Amino acid sequence: MGTAAGGGFPQWNCWCRCCREARTNPENARQRSQSSAAISADGHHWFLLNASPDVRDQLSRLPSNGHPSSTRYVPIEGVVLSDAELDHTLGVTLLREARHLPIYATPAIRAILERDSRILPVVRAFGDVPVTELPPDTIQALRHRDGEPSGLTVEAFTVPAGPPQFALDAAEGHTVGLMIRDEAGGSCAFVPGCGGLGPALMARLAEADILLFDGTFWDDDELKGLGISQRTAREMDHLPIGGPDGSLARLATLPCRHKVYTHINNTNPVLLERSPERAAVVAAGLQVGFDGLQLTADS
Amino acid sequence: MGTAAGGGFPQWNCWCRCCREARTNPENARQRSQSSAAISADGHHWFLLNASPDVRDQLSRLPSNGHPSSTRYVPIEGVVLSDAELDHTLGVTLLREARHLPIYATPAIRAILERDSRILPVVRAFGDVPVTELPPDTIQALRHRDGEPSGLTVEAFTVPAGPPQFALDAAEGHTVGLMIRDEAGGSCAFVPGCGGLGPALMARLAEADILLFDGTFWDDDELKGLGISQRTAREMDHLPIGGPDGSLARLATLPCRHKVYTHINNTNPVLLERSPERAAVVAAGLQVGFDGLQLTADS
Numbered sequence: 113m114g115t116a117a118g119g120g121f122p123q124w125n126c127w128c129r130c131c132r133e134a135r136t137n138p139e140n141a142r143q144r145s146q147s148s149a150a151i152s153a154d155g156h157h158w159f160l161l162n163a164s165p166d167v168r169d170q171l172s173r174l175p176s177n178g179h180p181s182s183t184r185y186v187p188i189e190g191v192v193l194s195d196a197e198l199d200h201t202l203g204v205t206l207l208r209e210a211r212h213l214p215i216y217a218t219p220a221i222r223a224i225l226e227r228d229s230r231i232l233p234v235v236r237a238f239g240d241v242p243v244t245e246l247p248p249d250t251i252q253a254l255r256h257r258d259g260e261p262s263g264l265t266v267e268a269f270t271v272p273a274g275p276p277q278f279a280l281d282a283a284e285g286h287t288v289g290l291m292i293r294d295e296a297g298g299s300c301a302f303v304p305g306c307g308g309l310g311p312a313l314m315a316r317l318a319e320a321d322i323l324l325f326d327g328t329f330w331d332d333d334e335l336k337g338l339g340i341s342q343r344t345a346r347e348m349d350h351l352p353i354g355g356p357d358g359s360l361a362r363l364a365t366l367p368c369r370h371k372v373y374t375h376i377n378n379t380n381p382v383l384l385e386r387s388p389e390r391a392a393v394v395a396a397g398l399q400v401g402f403d404g405l406q407l408t409a410d411s
Numbered sequence: 412m413g414t415a416a417g418g419g420f421p422q423w424n425c426w427c428r429c430c431r432e433a434r435t436n437p438e439n440a441r442q443r444s445q446s447s448a449a450i451s452a453d454g455h456h457w458f459l460l461n462a463s464p465d466v467r468d469q470l471s472r473l474p475s476n477g478h479p480s481s482t483r484y485v486p487i488e489g490v491v492l493s494d495a496e497l498d499h500t501l502g503v504t505l506l507r508e509a510r511h512l513p514i515y516a517t518p519a520i521r522a523i524l525e526r527d528s529r530i531l532p533v534v535r536a537f538g539d540v541p542v543t544e545l546p547p548d549t550i551q552a553l554r555h556r557d558g559e560p561s562g563l564t565v566e567a568f569t570v571p572a573g574p575p576q577f578a579l580d581a582a583e584g585h586t587v588g589l590m591i592r593d594e595a596g597g598s599c600a601f602v603p604g605c606g607g608l609g610p611a612l613m614a615r616l617a618e619a620d621i622l623l624f625d626g627t628f629w630d631d632d633e634l635k636g637l638g639i640s641q642r643t644a645r646e647m648d649h650l651p652i653g654g655p656d657g658s659l660a661r662l663a664t665l666p667c668r669h670k671v672y673t674h675i676n677n678t679n680p681v682l683l684e685r686s687p688e689r690a691a692v693v694a695a696g697l698q699v700g701f702d703g704l705q706l707t708a709d710s
Contacts, residue, residue, distance in 0.1 A: 118508075119467075119508055120467060122471075123508065124466075124467050124470045124471065124486075124505075124506070124508070125483050125484060125485050125486070125506075125508050125509060126482065126483055126508075127478070127479050127480075127481065127482055127483070127484055128482050132478070135471075165464060165467070165501075165505055166467075167423075168418075168419060168423045168464070168465075171423045172421075172423065172434075179426070179431070180426050181426075182426065183425065183426055183427050183637050183638060183639060184424050184425055184426070184639060185424060185426055186424050187423075187424070198504060198507070198533070202464075202501065202504065202505075205497060205501065206423075206464055206501075207423070207424075208497070209417075209418055209422065209423070209424050209425075210424060228529070228533070229529060229533055230527070230528060230529045233577070234497070234527070234528055234577040236577075237575075237576045237577035238576060238577070276536075277536045277537060278532070278533040278535075278536035278537070338482050339482060340482060340483060
């Protein structure tokens with residue numbers, strides 16, 4: 113649905129090289145909304161992986177979003193969360209008109225949404241928001257809003273990352289990857305925020321047919337170089353793409369059918385269609401995600 | 412900036428007559444983002460009146476939004492809030508990258524943002540969010556981010572309305588109108604949510620050159636008739652436009668130069684360009700607001 117990091121691309125207050133290009137020359141730098149994915153076993157019943165502040169526009173582009181006969185129609189069956197970051201969860205508030213919106217989240221993510229951002233208590237004032245807890249490393253069925261099985265399961269697994277900046281306290285499991293599997297054996301790993309790629313995590317990701325991975329920054333010093341932040345990519349818990357220790361060199365070795373960067377920050381030169389960084393991603397067998405990209409596990 | 416009620420137009424989960432038309436035949440039902448206005452004394456320094464979830468796109472349409480030479484540039488000087496509703500305040504969270512974002516709000520609105528939606532504590536984790544309190548019926552200068560006077564003042568005044576559904580508690584002043592004045596004597600009254608038009612409020616609004624007023628519903632039974640809600644417009648604290656006791660009959664008597672409906676719900680037939688309800692608004696000397704509408708106090 114969306115492939116940009118928080119703030120989108122271009123970002124409202126940014127005039128870096130990439131954002132200028134996205135405004136004036138979008139064929140060389142496609143605009144992107146904030147990261148989120150939709151997944152389905154049947155092409156009709158969809159689950160959102162994270163709900164971004166751009167969810168309203170994103171849902172209008174869902175493939176199955178036709179012309180329902182009823183006055184009100186909710187085109188998604190639930191929202192699965194990988195963390196409690198604002199760019200991944202504010203969309204839950206924007207979906208409050210659903211009146212019944214199932215959420216799937218780890219206990220740690222749920223606690224931040226209850227206490228720190230208060231997204232859950234606020235949305236509960238408008239309707240029912242049942243939360244199915246996802247203890248890490250446990251397979252959980254995803255069900256349609258009417259309780260029927262969807263044919264999909266989800267398993268959360270912790271990844272190296274810090275908690276959201278606004279969280280007063282955060283337990284283990286505040287930031288996870290999600291492995292979604294269908295009944296035919298197809299699988300998708302969704303890891304939009306990740307600070308490192310150790311051997312256990314690499315082994316897990318190797319099992320996925322589709323991998324959507326943290327493409328926030330190209331360079332560890334990307335924001336420092338622009339004078340935007342004093343922190344490196346790694347200090348912000350995002351493994352940069354480039355360099356000998358970057359994610360590209362590691363992910364290039366994985367056998368997944370589709371390997372796609374998402375959650376791409378507006379400063380990342382892979383956003384420029386003709387940049388050497390983009391060419392390096394493609395040469396390594398990965399893709400730079402874009403809004404509207406559709407992938408299937410078996411082709 | 413935006414002229415629709417919460418959820419926008421079309422609303423993501425709505426297939427009422429107006430929303431269907433907006434999707435399939437937008438020249439007869441312009442799409443609209445969620446309500447917010449931008450106001451300026453000089454056409455360069457802007458204040459937002461409410462910050463909607465669509466603020467990112469809305470800011471890209473600001474008239475003065477050119478090509479700044481710095482890497483980061485904040486095109487607004489502050490946000491003035493008329494209430495703590497989600498469709499009027501979530502944009503504050505989306506502007507967290509500003510790092511310094513002055514807010515103007517009544518003590519009651521501020522309390523809801525601190526305690527219930529927690530928008531202020533959350534945004535404070537990313538930067539400075541100084542709040543200037545607006546006690547009702549008190550004139551306050553609006554200042555640029557650098558502290559310079561803007562040439563504008565604001566006065567908040569309470570209007571008949573209930574507090575946000577999610578607020579656990581709300582003091583007097585949780586919902587106000589805003590009167591903005593410039594040094595040349597021009598004025599704009601911004602009243603996006605209002606449950607009644609008593610004589611004192613009418614007298615106040617009569618002083619404005621520009622009036623932006625609650626156009627949520629045409630009919631008191633609008634949502635009941637569609638089977639969407641059991642509550643009437645008045646029970647939701649929105650004075651309907653139509654009928655002998657509606658806002659149109661009252662506002663038609665005011666001498667303001669520009670009288671515009673905003674915060675228009677997706678079900679309201681005034682959204683249809685050729686509806687009899689639209690014709691009635693125009694015949695009474697009012698306008699149905701649309702995104703991008705620009706008005707000046709003296710012409």
